[in-house]
Amino acid sequence: MDFQLTDEQRALQETARKYAREVIRPKAAYYDETAQFPLDLIEKGFELGLLNLAVPAEYGGLGLSHLDGVIATEELAWGCAGVATSMIANDLALLPILIGGTDEQKRRFVTPFTKELKFASFGLTEPGAGSDVAGMSTTLRREGDHYVLNGQKQFITNGEHASQYTVFATTDRSKRHKGITCVVIEGRPKGMTVGKHENKMGQRASNTVTLTFEDVRVPVENRIGEEGEGFRIAMETLDNSRPLTAIVATGIARAAMEHAIDYAKQRQQFGRPIAEFQGIQFMLADMGMQIQAARLLTYQSAWMLDQGQKNTLVSSYAKSFAADMAMKVTTDAVQVFGGYGYMKEYPVEKLMRDAKLIQIYEGTSQVQRIVIARELLR
Amino acid sequence: MKILVTAKRVEDPESKIKVKPDGTGIVQEGLKYKINPFDEIAVEEGLRLVAKHGGEVVVVSIGGKEVHEQLRHALAMGAHKAVWVNHTGPLDQMGVAGLLQKVVEKEKPDLVILGKQSIDDDQNQVGQYLAEWLGWGQATFASKAESFDSENEKNKVPALVVGADNKTVRVVREVDGGLATVECQLPAVVTTDLRLNQPRYASLPGIMKAKSKPIEELIPAGLGVDVTPKLTVTKMSAPPARKAGIKVPDVATLVEKLKTEAKVI
Ligand SMILES: Cc1cc2nc3c(=O)[nH]c(=O)nc-3n(C[C@H](O)[C@H](O)[C@H](O)COP(=O)(O)OP(=O)(O)OC[C@H]3O[C@@H](n4cnc5c(N)ncnc54)[C@H](O)[C@@H]3O)c2cc1C
Numbered sequence: 001m002d003f004q005l006t007d008e009q010r011a012l013q014e015t016a017r018k019y020a021r022e023v024i025r026p027k028a029a030y031y032d033e034t035a036q037f038p039l040d041l042i043e044k045g046f047e048l049g050l051l052n053l054a055v056p057a058e059y060g061g062l063g064l065s066h067l068d069g070v071i072a073t074e075e076l077a078w079g080c081a082g083v084a085t086s087m088i089a090n091d092l093a094l095l096p097i098l099i100g101g102t103d104e105q106k107r108r109f110v111t112p113f114t115k116e117l118k119f120a121s122f123g124l125t126e127p128g129a130g131s132d133v134a135g136m137s138t139t140l141r142r143e144g145d146h147y148v149l150n151g152q153k154q155f156i157t158n159g160e161h162a163s164q165y166t167v168f169a170t171t172d173r174s175k176r177h178k179g180i181t182c183v184v185i186e187g188r189p190k191g192m193t194v195g196k197h198e199n200k201m202g203q204r205a206s207n208t209v210t211l212t213f214e215d216v217r218v219p220v221e222n223r224i225g226e227e228g229e230g231f232r233i234a235m236e237t238l239d240n241s242r243p244l245t246a247i248v249a250t251g252i253a254r255a256a257m258e259h260a261i262d263y264a265k266q267r268q269q270f271g272r273p274i275a276e277f278q279g280i281q282f283m284l285a286d287m288g289m290q291i292q293a294a295r296l297l298t299y300q301s302a303w304m305l306d307q308g309q310k311n312t313l314v315s316s317y318a319k320s321f322a323a324d325m326a327m328k329v330t331t332d333a334v335q336v337f338g339g340y341g342y343m344k345e346y347p348v349e350k351l352m353r354d355a356k357l358i359q360i361y362e363g364t365s366q367v368q369r370i371v372i373a374r375e376l377l378r
Numbered sequence: 379m380k381i382l383v384t385a386k387r388v389e390d391p392e393s394k395i396k397v398k399p400d401g402t403g404i405v406q407e408g409l410k411y412k413i414n415p416f417d418e419i420a421v422e423e424g425l426r427l428v429a430k431h432g433g434e435v436v437v438v439s440i441g442g443k444e445v446h447e448q449l450r451h452a453l454a455m456g457a458h459k460a461v462w463v464n465h466t467g468p469l470d471q472m473g474v475a476g477l478l479q480k481v482v483e484k485e486k487p488d489l490v491i492l493g494k495q496s497i498d499d500d501q502n503q504v505g506q507y508l509a510e511w512l513g514w515g516q517a518t519f520a521s522k523a524e525s526f527d528s529e530n531e532k533n534k535v536p537a538l539v540v541g542a543d544n545k546t547v548r549v550v551r552e553v554d555g556g557l558a559t560v561e562c563q564l565p566a567v568v569t570t571d572l573r574l575n576q577p578r579y580a581s582l583p584g585i586m587k588a589k590s591k592p593i594e595e596l597i598p599a600g601l602g603v604d605v606t607p608k609l610t611v612t613k614m615s616a617p618p619a620r621k622a623g624i625k626v627p628d629v630a631t632l633v634e635k636l637k638t639e640a641k642v643i
């Protein structure tokens with residue numbers, strides 16, 4: 001066992017950190033307030049190779065390990081979680097293709113993303129089917145050499161800016177998860193509409209919309225895997241992406257802790273810095289230990305993927321632990337700031353709002369515990 | 379053209395530097411290290427020149443195995459190959475210049491670009507010694523005039539321009555109260571000031587490519603250089619701690635204090 005990062009890992013961490021510090025941070029508050037899409041920041045990130053981290057070298061990517069991706073993503077989230085979410089959304093949308101697609105499909109649907117900046121979205125959630133993925137009602141009906149897609153997808157990250165969508169729908173509702181099939185939608189075909197950008201509590205720089213499909217024709221060659229394989233592909237995708245979500249939580253928490261430490265050293269009450277009060281020190285100590293624990297758990301869940309091991313259990317540990325941890329750490333950071341922490345002029349209330357989302361998306365904290373319990377009780 | 383640039387490993391300017399209680403040096407535990415910011419500017423300028431004129435950038439660093447981190451950084455920015463002078467132990471600026479002289483004689487670059495100084499001991503001497511010992515022309519403190527983002531600056535010619543015949547380099551230098559433009563015959567030594575350029579990031583593709591770029595190892599003995607320092611640091615001390623400010627009740631007291639205590643008015 002080795003806890004040392006390699007030279008390359010330290011180098012890419014340094015680049016991501018510098019980018020987060022110099023490019024993301026100065027505009028994080030602006031994009032949080034306006035909820036505009038941070039295209040200029042993402043363009044610069046793309047130039048530096050900080051997008052599509054999951055793409056293997058044979059399909060034009062950098063061939064990074066999962067751990068490499070996690071190390072870089074912590075820095076992005078430290079800069080701004082909303083920007084980070086929008087930056088890793090391509091990975092979430094391309095992973096099903098990398099997992100279940102043919103070589104030809106990977107070249108057609110994945111490689112172009114490494115050549116120019118484009119966005120892809122992952123469409124699983126529906127208005128009536130969130131945690132209960134198998135309850136989805138968006139349908140795919142085969143008609144000769146194409147499918148006809150009908151239904152609605154909810155809370156789709158980057159949907160407004162995407163030019164490709166990985167969508168899950170059912171070919172037979174009565175079969176529940178065994179009827180789910182994955183298809184790739186290119187561009188905005190006839191019958192597809194994109195809803196308005198949702199007004200969110202946090203991570204406001206990331207774009208979130210509904211997608212509506214009315215008799216949208218999808219060529220059969222755009223089906224990823226076989227009919228009925230979609231559920232497995234989606235679950236495997238989430239095994240791959242949970243370490244990324246967990247590290248986003250870790251990055252947010254680290255930012256909150258740093259702000260809390262700086263503030264505690266400088267804020268004077270009762271004639272001395274509040275950092276000298278044990279009540280404050282214990283909050284800071286808890287932050288430090290929890291962040292470190294979340295990071296190590298996340299590293300392990302990514303490392304397991306790199307070793308070709310199934311990481312469902314550990315990645316669910318990581319995702320739920322890190323999400324709950326980030327909520328606690330950011331709430332305490334606001335506490336350390338007192339009344340100032342509650343004000344938008346100070347950076348920590350944003351972190352608290354940003355952290356909340358990690359307990360919800362890509363499987364809520366409750367759903368993670370369902371997965372964990374199922375694995376433990378097996 | 380072939381350009382040799384330097385990449386010294388220095389303490390990260392953002393880390394907190396503490397002097398050891400006995401004054402023999404600084405506390406190294408927990409410190410982070412970086413490429414000397416002036417050297418990073420030198421690497422960037424070298425890359426810009428070869429992008430325009432063709433050729434290659436060779437980066438050199440002196441130190442133990444740990445300087446590979448700085449060499450890899452320069453390679454990730456785009457330098458073509460690296461030379462590592464493997465030496466641990468104390469080294470003064472003449473030792474450094476002596477080693478660089480041998481590297482220059484071996485590599486035969488058309489231009490050497492170095493940081494004007496390294497931010498750890500701030501000597502500002504190596505470039506000058508090197509040029510003198512090589513018998514080459516030198517232009518120190520290469521700089522641009524304005525903020526990098528201003529329209530005025532963008533339209534301006536770069537501070538380092540190689541002549542059409544590849545025989546000269548024209549350098550804008552920062553001097554007290556203004557700028558001076560000098561022209562040097564090539565080969566020459568140029569040292570960089572802070573306002574010469576904004577170094578690019580080491581991109582992720584750059585970092586991956588750097589893995590397979592060569593690092594050649596040399597040792598001082600092999601270069602025939604005696605690096606016994608002629609200069610030793612006898613004591614280091616921290617600057618006096620700043621005293622806390624005071625609040626004065628009114629303007630009259632302020633004026634009084636400025637007169638009698640601060641003696642500035
Ligand atoms: C900003 C944002 C971006 C998103 N991006 C995407 C995206 O790009 N693509 C995509 O497909 N989806 C996306 N989502 C959707 C997200 O994954 C879902 O919101 C999430 O899975 C929860 O589904 P739901 O909102 O329908 O909540 P519900 O499933 O209705 O859950 C409501 C509550 O009930 C709990 N609950 C549900 N079932 C159980 C159970 N069996 N036992 C105990 N408790 C339970 C939940 O934990 C939760 O607390 C995004 C969501 C948000 C908010």
